Amino acid sequence: MDPIILFFVLGLGSGLLRSELRLPSAVYDFLSILLLLAIGLKGGIELAKQPFADLLPQMSAVLALGFLLPLVAYPVLRRVGRFKRADSASIAAHYGSVSVGTYAVAVAYLVNRQIYFEEHMPLLLVLLEIPAILVGIVLARGLSRQTKWGVVAHEVFLGKGIVLLMGGLLIGWIAGPAGTEAISPLFFDLFKGVLALFLLEMGILTAGQIGSLRRYGLFLLGFGMGMPVFSAVVGTALALLLGLSVGGTTMLAILAASASYIAVPAAMRISVPEANPTLSLAAALGVTFPFNVLLGIPLYHAMAVQAQAFWGG
Amino acid sequence: MDPIILFFVLGLGSGLLRSELRLPSAVYDFLSILLLLAIGLKGGIELAKQPFADLLPQMSAVLALGFLLPLVAYPVLRRVGRFKRADSASIAAHYGSVSVGTYAVAVAYLVNRQIYFEEHMPLLLVLLEIPAILVGIVLARGLSRQTKWGVVAHEVFLGKGIVLLMGGLLIGWIAGPAGTEAISPLFFDLFKGVLALFLLEMGILTAGQIGSLRRYGLFLLGFGMGMPVFSAVVGTALALLLGLSVGGTTMLAILAASASYIAVPAAMRISVPEANPTLSLAAALGVTFPFNVLLGIPLYHAMAVQAQAFWGG
Amino acid sequence: MDPIILFFVLGLGSGLLRSELRLPSAVYDFLSILLLLAIGLKGGIELAKQPFADLLPQMSAVLALGFLLPLVAYPVLRRVGRFKRADSASIAAHYGSVSVGTYAVAVAYLVNRQIYFEEHMPLLLVLLEIPAILVGIVLARGLSRQTKWGVVAHEVFLGKGIVLLMGGLLIGWIAGPAGTEAISPLFFDLFKGVLALFLLEMGILTAGQIGSLRRYGLFLLGFGMGMPVFSAVVGTALALLLGLSVGGTTMLAILAASASYIAVPAAMRISVPEANPTLSLAAALGVTFPFNVLLGIPLYHAMAVQAQAFWGG
Amino acid sequence: MVIHSRKLLTIITEAALEGTLIRDVERLGAQGYTITDARGKGRQGVRNAGWEASSNIRMEILCDADTATAIADHLRQHYYEDYAMTLFLVEVGVWRPEKF
Amino acid sequence: MVIHSRKLLTIITEAALEGTLIRDVERLGAQGYTITDARGKGRQGVRNAGWEASSNIRMEILCDADTATAIADHLRQHYYEDYAMTLFLVEVGVWRPEKF
């Protein structure tokens, strides 16, 4: 088993056993900054190698995906889950967006198995982060005049995660492979080690969600595993349409399947404050993150292999 | 001279000169986490290479050592040092347990000189951390019903240090040498650099103990150097019995000789609160740590060489 | 363009757009500590390779430079800038001293272009940090008896920056190239990556100075760019006299041109508290740092090439 | 020197609100503020500082009684319902009353 | 809105006690608490936050007078002798008294 997954399990275990183990928040921030920049840089370096125009179809498709997924999730949450409007909208936004941590684990998974994937994925990652937030706000409020779209845009586009991902992307793009060589020991050689520590803390945070999960019951548990599988199917189908490789298909599936626990919570807190943040975190962090990391990635990979074998070109 | 020792001296010097130099506590935590995981991983990877059953004799012997040492230290502290019962018990527990920082310096020392040692030492390190704590509590309280052994066990087995060491050990064991290759740039390549920074802070902390040392007088100074030498002799003898290599003998000596300044203080503070923590820290951190790092390690190594030459097989 | 400069631009941009991106202060401290130690170590390792006596002329010349520059800056600030005595003295001290961040960028610049420079520069860096502080205090107070020179000396020589630079220098000197090999993955391989993150935060800090800059007007802007160019010319001339290489000349120019934003602010705050720290920081950090990093370094390099072609030996 | 009476309003709330809160209290007349990072527990459960979404800040504002009331009213109307937030007021003495 | 009077009990003590303390004060009736990291000096010497064994926490509990007294009594009996610990009580005003 990949040791980074074991780090996640270690964190989860020590969290459940109420060990006092925790990373200081400055360290957690440091690790996230390194991961976000590394992922951005990697994507930018690859963008430097290919004509940008070729990517426009993929980019539009992914934006559409980001609008679609929360629109599917919302009625399920509202009708079946019987959540309040604001809560349904907020949870839907979390699932329409993406989790950078999950993406990083998927990268490690594919690299480990030497499976090629389209390296501009970080660009799609950034694009997929944003639409669901806007959809979530509109679902909660309607197209109300009251919504301060300036504030929302600021929160969305200038949030830490997007700035680091986009910044890394641009730097990698401008500097190219040769230019970034000197910084690769920090950002690329240490990547998996940094990811391991990050997952240790993610395990601890996940363990902290079990309590709220118990309170909010079975529906969240089901939704937290059913929704990603559904999204992965949609992502896989889209990847086939776009003609991605097996690795790229797996990646698009995991992007669709993952649920945000950083950018979206922050944006929802400011824009839809009446939504209860405990609900969406319990689902995204307490169920979907571990599900994707432990079971989802191999599952979506198998799905991609099958799908490509049947319909792929 | 090994530069990591110079980092310790730099910290010590700037502490004594009252420079404002300090590592932020989040950074100190980060460095400790890296060291503990690295040591655990290293040990686990080696465990993966050999049959576990072969280690049982060594493991039992080390557990016995952990029970023995505090029982020797206690009467000395009580009678000669004239410390109160709780204080004697607490100091004895510190000296029966181990210091991970000292262990790491010893690893660097042996690796530097390319001296082989049994690589499963981290397992023995973990085992040696624990018994002395239990002995210390019993020495302080007797086998009283009042002691909340559940709380004690939680504090001991789920303390940060043990979780990281044991976790690293298990991860290394399960993932093996091939699996951990991708995380080795962070945990293994940076090891000595991280250790250097860690020792810088240890130097500063040691300097901070000189004040209390002055207050509590000569006995602590003598005990802080005499006890480790005695323990090292016991450790060396045990290593001969167990048939360890010269490097392994040095290691067992240093494990025995080192005094805990992380796990045991935390456990004693909760379980034997009436013991004055200043006393044990002044001895373990102000005397024994620098003594072992600067003089002890080469001394115990020389001792191991001699002992192996005379009695070794 | 060198990616580390792009990191600075990213920080500057996200600061100006009021993104919430910030490095936690513990992380900023960690990065500075790594940079200071790495620069010191590098210099020390080189010192180990050459007879110390040969450096005495350069060392004296640099000390003289450190006394001269603030004496030139002071009357300009007082007469032309119409600043109060204390403010003029304090700003002059900032510009007479050096910026380690700027030095690090210059190192990256020259190494990138494979331009040789005298590697003992960190020694000159340390020497140049100090005299300007003393000059600044005397300019503000006269040779008053009231000045607590003991406190000043403590602040200057035992400040974090000097201790780490000097400590690194001594460790590198004693341990030499072979001894420091084991710690080079942390201190040297990661150097540029660490510098990139450091510059990201510097960009954010610089953006934070724009407000005060606007308040204090045009003179500071002009001084913040004119003074470094003047100092660079003096530094270049001195380098020619001392017979330095093209790279060494560039380095001495950049040392002279850079303005302190760590050691001097701290010392001035304690020794000349009536000086307004906002003024000197706005100039040193808001103008001179970005000017040097973005334009100054290539400019001084071109100047060094020309100067060496005309007058160099 | 003589001591003057002022109010110290302490606000414990979600870290995510820091920026918004600063804008609001300055608009309502606060001449300054002090913030420390905190963790805690209340109606909204445990908030223990591991990461942004679950950490608190503790903001103190020294001001006169009217400003304190104005700020408290505003906060209760706009944030109290939806955010983790605790407010309390203490009577304090200051030496330079013109500052607050 | 009318302001109600409550007590703010502040406890400055060793970081190692955090878990135990939380359990105790909740059992004794505290509806919430706020904790910040601190360093300091007192009877037990300097405790300056470099590492766990020597760092402090500062815990605040808003509650009624009885709860404050109960907690203070408990702490003095169980911890005051053996741990670095300082307690003090302030009279504060709150707007939502039902919370505390």
Next chain:
Amino acid sequence: MVIHSRKLLTIITEAALEGTLIRDVERLGAQGYTITDARGKGRQGVRNAGWEASSNIRMEILCDADTATAIADHLRQHYYEDYAMTLFLVEVGVWRPEKF
């Protein structure tokens, strides 16, 4: 147990002053102090903790009225003009008055 009245003097000032301040308040009779890191805004503009030169500390001193006055007077004379500094005084109750 009976509660005694003491003063809590809070000083919010530049982090660079920490060492000097500790020396001064101990000389003026403080038996102890507690410090937390802080950020804030006042006369001297925003001080938001990103790095040393612009971060604050918040120091609390429990003492009797005379010591509090002595410290406050000293600080106002020596630092108030040139440094970012805010002082305030609160009436508090303590259980072990001999400590302060």
